[in-house]
Amino acid sequence: LNPPSPPEPSPLQELFLELCQMLSNIPPTLGPTDYNARNIVIGPQHDRVFFLECAKLGWDWSERRLVQYTTGIGAGHRQGNFKSLLTPKMAKQYAVRAAAYRTQSPDQILHWLDGHHIVFHILAASRLLDASTNTNHPLHLAWQNLDARRKQLCAILARPLSDHLPHTRFRSFFSKKIKKKLKTQSIPADYR
DSSP states (O other): OOOOOOOOOOHHHHHHHHHHHHHHTSOOEEEEOOOOGGGEEEOTTSOOEEESOOSOEEEEOHHHHHHHHTEEOOTTOTTOOOEEOOOHHHHHHHHHHHHTTSSSOHHHHHHHHHHHHHHHHHHHHHHHHHHHHOTTSHHHHHSOOHHHHHHHHHHHHHSOSSOOHHHHHHHHHIIIIIHHHHHHSOOOGGGO
8 A cells, every 4th residue: 555645735735845954054143042032131221131040051053043032922811922023114223223243134044033923923823733633732821811811912913024935925814814704713711
């Protein structure tokens, strides 16, 4: 017997795989690898950033670090939510400033940042779907208000940080197709 051949990937899966392949080819940079937002303090004038934990240094992508440091998930809080502090304006400012000390253009850096933003939030959406369908999943209790979190992730994923066509297509597809699936996912009444 021949095993069945794997199903053809959907257009969304193809875009996601292309995005992940592109991001994996970016050269990493040296920096902090402890992605806990509590290790960062913003100065009183909001003009300086201080890292409290520098003992964990390693190679990673600067844009992935930025996405992780600027995303709150509010785990364990009854009213906790997903919150991305990255706006299109902030992303462009970062890209311009990062290009001043790197060899890539601001457009290239913005493209990478937008890609890491998508991957991070798609992974969060995947974990949210797992938690929504399994009451024993550890995140089912940690993330508590799952309906609100679905809406927050949809809003975050629908907002592009760049005008890079593949990213825009991906976000558009997500907001049209996956949003409907996320809304129809059943959640036990005691967690609504």
